[in-house]
Amino acid sequence: MLVLPAPAKLNLFLTITGQRADGYHLLQTLFQFVDFGDTLSFSLAPQGQLSLIDGPADIEPEQNLIIKAARLLQAHTHTQQGAQIKLTKRLPMGGGLGGGSSDAATTLLALNHLWQLGLTRAALAELGLRLGADVPVFVHGFAAFAEGVGEQLTAVAPAEPWYLILWPDISISTAGIFNEPELIRNSPKLALADWLSGSHPQGKWRNDCEPLVKKRHPEVAKLLGWLVEYAPPRMTGTGACIFASFDTQQAAEQVLAKAPSGVSGFVAKGCNQSPLIRALALR
Numbered sequence: 001m002l003v004l005p006a007p008a009k010l011n012l013f014l015t016i017t018g019q020r021a022d023g024y025h026l027l028q029t030l031f032q033f034v035d036f037g038d039t040l041s042f043s044l045a046p047q048g049q050l051s052l053i054d055g056p057a058d059i060e061p062e063q064n065l066i067i068k069a070a071r072l073l074q075a076h077t078h079t080q081q082g083a084q085i086k087l088t089k090r091l092p093m094g095g096g097l098g099g100g101s102s103d104a105a106t107t108l109l110a111l112n113h114l115w116q117l118g119l120t121r122a123a124l125a126e127l128g129l130r131l132g133a134d135v136p137v138f139v140h141g142f143a144a145f146a147e148g149v150g151e152q153l154t155a156v157a158p159a160e161p162w163y164l165i166l167w168p169d170i171s172i173s174t175a176g177i178f179n180e181p182e183l184i185r186n187s188p189k190l191a192l193a194d195w196l197s198g199s200h201p202q203g204k205w206r207n208d209c210e211p212l213v214k215k216r217h218p219e220v221a222k223l224l225g226w227l228v229e230y231a232p233p234r235m236t237g238t239g240a241c242i243f244a245s246f247d248t249q250q251a252a253e254q255v256l257a258k259a260p261s262g263v264s265g266f267v268a269k270g271c272n273q274s275p276l277i278r279a280l281a282l283r
């Protein structure tokens with residue numbers, strides 16, 4: 001049996017610089033992983049059979065990105081092999097932590113290993129992009145400045161602080177936010193060096209989705225207003241998760257312990273190499 005993590009990602013900043021003809025948005029974002037997420041277990045099954053244990057009840061197995069990733073790999077390689085996959089879900093869905101995309105990436109890497117397919121990381125990332133714009137960064141597993149729809153990656157090494165990650169009890173649809181006419185879509189496109197030196201005119205840690213999400217989801221605005229009393233808060237992706245960085249685990253835990261009722265969260269360490277890649281390298 002192969003047991004592997006599917007870590008969360010944070011968008012340390014995120015701007016939208018335009019839109020493609022197919023409707024997808026052009027982004028500039030900084031992805032970093034944290035050492036907390038879902039866990040997946042894989043064992044071999046005969047005759048191409050695929051099954052998922054403990055998938056979220058509100059997602060049909062065939063709609064789950066885990067099964068979609070496995071089927072895509074089967075179709076691409078014509079393998080006759082199957083798998084039984086068990087999911088331990090810890091990340092909130094629709095939280096901007098990329099849990100579904102991370103589950104898909106872990107599935108692609110795990111089954112490539114288990115089925116001995118020999119596909120390269122680049123080939124798996126290309127397949128993954130068909131499942132979601134966020135999948136390639138999880139397949140490559142290095143902290144990255146991303147452009148395009150989030151798939152053009154440049155490795156970077158931002159500081160690795162402790163993060164407090166919090167969310168109100170809501171789920172936000174990524175497609176819903178990207179479909180809103182009011183969304184900021186014309187941020188200036190900056191060179192990576194300018195981003196890193198903090199010379200963005202609208203602030204180094206900007207997230208263009210935040211003003212709209214705050215307007216549509218007052219719970220997020222309220223939580224950002226609460227966290228700012230302790231540390232500068234940011235939002236990841238299209239929300240609903242918000243986060244702040246701390247020098248120590250203890251400092252982050254102390255704020256978590258004071259979180260208002262109805263708010264969930266965890267403390268995790270930022271990591272520039274994904275826990276998934278680390279776990280695979282140790283095998």
Ligand SMILES: C[C@@](CO)(OP(=O)(O)O)[C@H](O)COP(=O)(O)OP(=O)(O)OC[C@H]1O[C@@H](n2ccc(N)nc2=O)[C@H](O)[C@@H]1O
Pocket residue numbers: 011014023024025026027029095096097098101131132133134135148149150174175178179236237238239
């Ligand atoms: C916004 C980001 C930032 O990291 O994070 P999340 O908030 O979802 O975690 C991602 O780009 C999300 O990636 P992912 O969640 O894989 O999105 P997808 O499934 O590919 O797309 C969902 C929908 O969002 C819109 N979409 C997504 C990405 C993008 N660059 N432009 C878009 O317009 C499209 O309408 C698409 O139908």
Ligand SMILES: Nc1ncnc2c1ncn2[C@@H]1O[C@H](COP(=O)(O)OP(=O)(O)O)[C@@H](O)[C@H]1O
Pocket residue numbers: 059063064065066092093094095096097098099100101102103104172174237238239
């Ligand atoms: N294994 C999975 N885990 C989470 N969400 C999944 C999964 N498979 C499909 N989905 C769908 O993908 C959507 C986006 O999920 P997720 O990646 O967790 O959030 P976000 O894109 O906001 O970071 C969910 O609302 C759900 O409908």
